[in-house]
Amino acid sequence: MSEIYIMCVDDEPDVLEAVERDLSSFEDVFPLEAASSAEEARSVLQQIESKGDELAVIFCDHVMPGETGVELLEWMEQTDTFKNTRKALLTGQAGLDATIQAVNRASLDFYIQKPWTKDSLLSIARDLLTQYVLESGRNPLPYMTMLNAEEVAKAMHEGGLISDE
Amino acid sequence: MKAKTLIGLVLGLAAFLMAILNPLPGLSLAGSIALGIFLMAAVFWILEPIPIYATSMLVILLQVMLLSSQGLIFSVRNVPTVVLRETTGEFDFLAPASAISGEGFVYQKDADNALRQIAVEQLNIANAEWITIRSETIDPSLPLIQDANHRAITGGAYSYSKFYATLASPIIMLFLGGFALAASAVKFGLDKNLTRVLLKPFGSQPSSVCLGLMLCTGALSAFMSNTATTAMMMTVALPIVGSLPKADPFRKGVALAIPVAANIGGIATPIGTPPNAVALAALRDSGISISFASWMAMATPFAVILLIVAWRLVLWLFKPETDRFEINIKGKFQTSPKAIIAYLVFAGTILLWLTEKLHGISTSMVAFIPVALLPAFGVLDKKDIRGFSWEVLWLVAGGISLGLSMKDTGLASWLIGQVSWHSFGGLGVVIAFGLCGYILSNLISNTVTATIITPLAITVGVALSSQGGFNLVSAIVAITVMVSCSMILAISTPPNAIAMSCGIIDTKDLARSGLLVGLIGIVLAILMHLLYWPMLT
Numbered sequence: 001m002s003e004i005y006i007m008c009v010d011d012e013p014d015v016l017e018a019v020e021r022d023l024s025s026f027e028d029v030f031p032l033e034a035a036s037s038a039e040e041a042r043s044v045l046q047q048i049e050s051k052g053d054e055l056a057v058i059f060c061d062h063v064m065p066g067e068t069g070v071e072l073l074e075w076m077e078q079t080d081t082f083k084n085t086r087k088a089l090l091t092g093q094a095g096l097d098a099t100i101q102a103v104n105r106a107s108l109d110f111y112i113q114k115p116w117t118k119d120s121l122l123s124i125a126r127d128l129l130t131q132y133v134l135e136s137g138r139n140p141l142p143y144m145t146m147l148n149a150e151e152v153a154k155a156m157h158e159g160g161l162i163s164d165e
Numbered sequence: 166m167k168a169k170t171l172i173g174l175v176l177g178l179a180a181f182l183m184a185i186l187n188p189l190p191g192l193s194l195a196g197s198i199a200l201g202i203f204l205m206a207a208v209f210w211i212l213e214p215i216p217i218y219a220t221s222m223l224v225i226l227l228q229v230m231l232l233s234s235q236g237l238i239f240s241v242r243n244v245p246t247v248v249l250r251e252t253t254g255e256f257d258f259l260a261p262a263s264a265i266s267g268e269g270f271v272y273q274k275d276a277d278n279a280l281r282q283i284a285v286e287q288l289n290i291a292n293a294e295w296i297t298i299r300s301e302t303i304d305p306s307l308p309l310i311q312d313a314n315h316r317a318i319t320g321g322a323y324s325y326s327k328f329y330a331t332l333a334s335p336i337i338m339l340f341l342g343g344f345a346l347a348a349s350a351v352k353f354g355l356d357k358n359l360t361r362v363l364l365k366p367f368g369s370q371p372s373s374v375c376l377g378l379m380l381c382t383g384a385l386s387a388f389m390s391n392t393a394t395t396a397m398m399m400t401v402a403l404p405i406v407g408s409l410p411k412a413d414p415f416r417k418g419v420a421l422a423i424p425v426a427a428n429i430g431g432i433a434t435p436i437g438t439p440p441n442a443v444a445l446a447a448l449r450d451s452g453i454s455i456s457f458a459s460w461m462a463m464a465t466p467f468a469v470i471l472l473i474v475a476w477r478l479v480l481w482l483f484k485p486e487t488d489r490f491e492i493n494i495k496g497k498f499q500t501s502p503k504a505i506i507a508y509l510v511f512a513g514t515i516l517l518w519l520t521e522k523l524h525g526i527s528t529s530m531v532a533f534i535p536v537a538l539l540p541a542f543g544v545l546d547k548k549d550i551r552g553f554s555w556e557v558l559w560l561v562a563g564g565i566s567l568g569l570s571m572k573d574t575g576l577a578s579w580l581i582g583q584v585s586w587h588s589f590g591g592l593g594v595v596i597a598f599g600l601c602g603y604i605l606s607n608l609i610s611n612t613v614t615a616t617i618i619t620p621l622a623i624t625v626g627v628a629l630s631s632q633g634g635f636n637l638v639s640a641i642v643a644i645t646v647m648v649s650c651s652m653i654l655a656i657s658t659p660p661n662a663i664a665m666s667c668g669i670i671d672t673k674d675l676a677r678s679g680l681l682v683g684l685i686g687i688v689l690a691i692l693m694h695l696l697y698w699p700m701l702t
Contacts, residue, residue: 144666150403153663156396158351162659163554164390164431164438165217165610 003053010061038067056132062094073106086128173214180204195574210613218556221563233325234280246308266313273307279324331566335529336446342532343436344553347389349507361494371485383430391427395660418483420669424660433468440615444645457518457528564616577624591635599647606651639698650686652679
C-alpha cells in the first residue's frame, strides 16, 4: 500500500525542528518529510510522486529565500498528484496579497499564525488528514487512530466507504 | 507486488491448473473444471491477491467460458446434429438411436446454442439406426444432437445465461431491497433518530444504557449493514466514551458492545448480513424457500438471547466505575415529504415481509417494492443508487453461481464423498461444518466462508435428510449462524475492524470478549438446532 506523507517546509531550522517535534505522534501512520526551501520541497515531492506515494498535508512557510511558500502551493495546486493535498500556511509574514493569492490560486485550506501552540497544530493536522483520507476514497480504517474518529465513523455511515463482506 | 499477493496468485493458478490437468478418479471433466475454479476461488478469497468481489466476478467469467454449454469446452455450437423426421403420430418422431441417452433423454440446441434436455418415450425400434420417439414438448424445428454421449452433454452444462442470472436471483433482489431501505434510512436520519428515541427509556445507569445501545445496534443491524450500523453507533457513542475517565474499563466495554451487537444483530433477519443470503440461496436451490417471517422466527430469538448474554459478559469483563452514563443525541425526525415517504416505505415493506402468510407475496417479490418506489418518489436519487454496496451483490452472486456448478457437475457430491459423513451422525455434521465455518470466518470474510462451506453442507444435508431424521433447514441455519458468530479478531468482521480502529480497545480485549460471545453463540446454535428450530420447519 502506498504511503501517505505529511510535509513541513521552513527555512529556519529551529522552526522546522519544532514543527517536526510537535507532529511526531503522527509519524507511525503518516511519515513526515521536512524541507528547508521550496526547491528542496519540490525535489522531495518528485520523489514521493515517483514512488507512487501521496502527500496528505503540507505545512509551509511563506517568506523563504528563492521561491515563496505561496508559489510552491500554487504549483502543487496545478499538479494532478498534489492537487488534493491539504495546504496550510504556517507563517508570521504573509501579507494580505500573498494570503489572498494562496486562497484563490492554491485553494489554501488553513492559515496558521506563528507562534502556534502544539495542541492547535495537532488538531489542525488531524482535521486536514481526516479530510484528505476520506476524500481519497480509500479504506480509512488503517489510519483511523490518527484521524478524527467521529468524522470517519460519520463518513462510513453516510458514505458506505466499507461494506459487510 | 507484495509477496503475499504473488503467493496468492501463483497458488490459485496452480490449484486451477492442477485440478484440470490431473483429473481425479470419479470426477467428470466438468467436475474437474469446477474443482479448479473452486480451488482457485478459495485461494483467492482466503489470501486476497485480488479483491474478494473481483474473485467472484472471475468465477462467473470462468464458468461462462469453461462450463457453459456455449463455452470453450462444452460448446454445442459445432456438435453434429440431425433433423427430426416426422412420422405418423402427432407427437411421434424418428430419431437416430445414438441421440437417445441411456436415461431416455434426447438433446436439442436452440438459437442461443443453449442445450435442452427432453425426456422421450421410445415406442419401437424401426431399425437399428432410427427409433420412433414420442414427446409432447419436443420442438421439431430445433436441431437434435446426434450423439447423446457427446462431451458437451455429459458435461451437464448450463447455458451461460444461467450463471449471469445469479445476479438477478431472488435472494440478490431481496438484498437489493434491503440496500434501498437502508440507504433511505441513512439519508433521512431514520436510524439515528430511532436510536435517539429507543435509547431514552434506558436512562443514565451505565449497565442499562449499555443494554440499550446493544439492543438498538442489534435491531438496526438486522435491517441495515452491520458496518453502517457500527459506524453510526460509534458517532453516537464516541463523544460520551471520550468524556469518561481514561481508567474506567467501561470505555472499552462500550466500544466492544457495539461491534458485538452489530455482528449478532445481522443474524436476526434474512437481509441482516450476506451469509444469510448464501444460506437462503442454497436452500432455495434445493427447493426450500424460507419466508422473512420464518427466518426471523428462527433467528431472532437466537440473536436476542445472545445479545443479552453478551451484554452481561461485557459488563462482567469491563465493570463500569462511573455511575452515570448518558447518551444525548440531538435531532428530531425529519418531516419533509420525502422523509415521510421513506418512513412509510420502510414500515410498509417490513410489514409485508412479516405478513407473507396473509397475502402470499413472497419475500423476494416484496423486496422490489422499495427498489422501485423509493427512486420513483425521488427519495433515492441516482447518486444514492450508485452508493449501494454492489460489490457485495457480486460477491454473493459469484458464490451462488459457483454453488450451481458444484452441485450440477457432481463436484459437491464428489468432494463430500471423500469423507464418510454418515459416521458423524446428523448432529456431528452440523457441528463439524459449523466449527469449520466459525474458525474460517474468524480469519476471512463471513460471506466467503459461507460461500465455500454451504454448497458442501447442503449436499451432505440433502443426503442425510433423504434418509429421514435430519432437519435440513435447521442444520443450514445453525451452520450459517455459527459463521456469523466469528468476532475474535479485528479482521473477523468489518464492525470489529471499525471498533479496533477507534483506538479505545486493543487486540486482547477484542479476542477475549469475541471468543466468549462466539463460543456461547455456538453452544446456543447447537441447542436451538436440537430443541427449537426443528419445531418450526
